Amino acid sequence: MIYFLLLLMGFSQETFSNSLYSKYGIGILRPYAGASYFGQGNIGIAAYSPIALQYLNPASLAYLTRTRFEGSFLFERANVKLNNNTGKFSDSGFNTLHIGIPMADGYALGFGLMPYSIIAHTYEDVVDGEYRSELEGTGGLERAFFRLSGMIGKKFAYGAGFDVYFGRLERTWRVYFDNATYNKTEDVTSTTAVGMSGHVGFLIELHQKLHIAGMINAPASLNTKTQTDYVFRTENDITEGEIKLPLTQGYGLNFKPNSRFTLLADFEASNWGSLAASEILGAKTTDTKRYGVGIEFVPSRKFNESVWKKMSYRLGFNMGNLPYLVAGEKVNEKFVNAGLTLPYNAFNSQMEIGLEYGKRGDANQIGSEENIIRFIFGIASGEKWFVRPERRRKD
Template identity: 25%
Template sequence: MIKKIIVSLCFVFSVSALAQQSSSSPYSFFGIGEIKFKGTVENRSMGSLSVIPDSIHVNLQNPASYSNLRLTNYAIGGSYTTNTLKTTTQKENTQRTTIDYLSIAIPTKKVGLGIGLIPYSSVGYNLSSISNTEAHEYKGTGGINKAYLAASYKLSDNFSVGAEMQYNFGQIETRSIYSVYGVQYSTREINTSNATGMNIVTGVFYQRKLNNKVQLFSSATFTPEATLKLKNSRSIATIQVGSTGGESLIDSATDVTVPDTKMKLPTKYSFGIGVGELKKWAIGAEVTLVDNANFSNRFADISSTYKNGNKINFGGYYIPKYNAYSNFFKKVVYRGGLRFENTGLVINNQTVNDKAVTAGIGLPVRGSFSNVNIGFEYGSRGTVSSNLIKENYFTVSFALSFNDKWFTKRKYD
């Protein structure tokens, strides 16, 4: 029964991931949009921490973790986010609901395999610039998705290595309307980019006992620079904008030839270390370095540049009593964490930072190793300085993690 449910969810997710608009951030105007968190609700609830080992939850951030799983795992996660956007003079609220990941992980004795689909970036903005003589309106939709295949091998009881191949694909559409006051018609420009590309992620995972209860664990990942190919098209038309915002085409749209381009996805390194009694508690810290220096916008935009970015996160969990069969709440996993990120995006000489506090709970499903995970994240991005926009966001995440035993030899037919 559970396999039928997963197949159905795979189909729904595959369709939804291609169509959903999972960003309402004005900062998704730049580059390939808002870069999405590549991880589970469990990781996100601990400040996006990925260094803590787990035998029943998949870790999407480090491919070396798959061989640490004890059971085949199916996971699907989604989130609901409210955004408050502020300038020095204005304030707006937005909401969005998204599907964040679908994954299947299959462990054997020493090898772990994983396959899944994750949104990588999302574009979703609606902006306007108005002066005494003219007006510009900007709207963007779409994003980039990742389909991945991962493999991990346990070299010893303490050390695992892994690699993940990722196929990137998606479409980004940006639309701008230019109007001059007193002129009846406006000019509309639509730019479309269809993106494809491949990249790889490698990882290592190490853990050892410090005493009979407490373990030390560490991890590292490396994502080399990759190329994203963009097949671009542009259409320009004369339109008339109605009082309610509707558009009427005055003459046939003109297709303008624009060159196809390539973008460099940045090199990324991560290092983490932690300590804990894994069936009781664990804490850890992680640093991620991103080489954004060669990153650029799809089309030239002199108002923004990129520099190297970084992320620092702390987190952990606590379980009152994992084997308390008569007390449900003692088996609940309580998670929390902090995250600070320098995105590397620089606008009007102002660096865009993103910081958040996170929390979450894991609710066990009775009679199985499956569970329901709920996460909460409150954070802010950007600033009102230098004519920018500050975002305050609150996200509620929800995930189902199913576990099953595969490759078990039958004793009886």
């Protein structure tokens, strides 16, 4: 008997792979701070900017000075080790969309779309001379959001919004028998989910150089409809249920010792361990914690400087754990980040490039691990024609 794992790599939206651990629950979660902050540790609860959008804290919108549009593209590759077998996963495509619009009296609104989780894996189990089984997973949850932000005085920003979670999570199990007298079997379990929740945040200036911030994502209950098709038996079952998402809270620091440097630090915690297996598609869960630090260096913001001096350079680090238990143990992950911003159009627009490299899991502890590299490319724009005429703003 020979047992081995075959990991398949693909690039189209229909056939791609992301992570071995995406087979659990709702898949791999997608924390994302924004294209401008990905290279700074993919953090930024206390980050704010008049020209950059961030996803973690709605209060940051209050600092926008003109309408901003941001979109990003993601490429990810994972080298996987499972027992004595190795393989590769790869994924690429659209990542996020975010629009922020400043309004009168210090208010601002924003809306966008981002992935919340992703399921993407394909592998085989072969029993020599008997059968070959294949397990494939696709889909995930998306998060659409709408938020409002405002200021109290000049040092306290607040924000709140609502989220719509939706998606399709599909897992297919196939068995091919070596004996021609047996027919191929295929079971397809497809779950559609939709639900709403909300989020709030604040950002306070304690000192000209120091800001603190906090945010809360409220728990969510997603209504689900699961259909299981048994192809060999030409039968199907349809059941209704719920997927639960837990409370998440996070806190951040933003320290600017001078005009060139910005230091960020974040902490996030989610009580995934409070969920029953029946509330998260059969997965065994554990609470999650995530830590991160990052630094940004901007040599100059003068229009007449060289390109290299106008660029922003970032480094960061983040670590945490997945919400699932594997072999009864937590799955930890650690990443280092680097990134840069290339401004153009008199600093009204910018191109963002971010890299992240790290490790997820531990082959010695849980029998599997992944070495991961991610690449983010983003475009942010705030053209002058987005700004309302001065006369109209005075009305």
